[in-house]
Amino acid sequence: xxxxxxxVDKTPAIRLLKGQVFIAVVISLIAGIWGVWxxxxxxxxxxxxxxxxxxxxxxxxxxxxxxxxxxxVKNFYKGAAGRFLITVLLFSAAFAGLKLLQVGWVLAGxxxxxxxxxxxxxxxxxxxxx
Numbered sequence: 133x134x135x136x137x138x139x140v141d142k143t144p145a146i147r148l149l150k151g152q153v154f155i156a157v158v159i160s161l162i163a164g165i166w167g168v169w170x171x172x173x174x175x176x177x178x179x180x181x182x183x184x185x186x187x188x189x190x191x192x193x194x195x196x197x198x199x200x201x202x203x204x205v206k207n208f209y210k211g212a213a214g215r216f217l218i219t220v221l222l223f224s225a226a227f228a229g230l231k232l233l234q235v236g237w238v239l240a241g242x243x244x245x246x247x248x249x250x251x252x253x254x255x256x257x258x259x260x261x262x
Contacts, residue, residue: 177241
């Protein structure tokens with residue numbers, strides 16, 4: 133008897149998170165050329181994006197079995213809402229707690245890492261093409 137195939141493949145999500153962590157490190161190191169607070173600021177923004185994506189991935193891909201389509205959809209919505217809430221809370225905490233953050237680097241770190249999430253599906257589609 134064959135094993136049922138999962139409805140959702142976790143591989144692209146794992147690859148995305150690895151890519152986001154890599155880009156977060158790179159953007160932080162590049163920002164570090166301009167000083168410690170640039171490094172911290174870019175790392176903070178990038179970290180917020182990675183944490184939000186990780187939460188979404190954990191929620192969305194929790195149930196991947198062949199009989200759990202409704203649960204998968206529910207978890208995608210839960211993951212998206214949770215990612216939004218986490219992002220808002222982390223930005224609020226960062227700006228309230230770290231007074232010397234440089235807004236430009238925080239936003240650059242966040243948006244560059246987030247850009248990876250937007251571009252990754254296109255990259256996967258182009259790479260998997262025959």
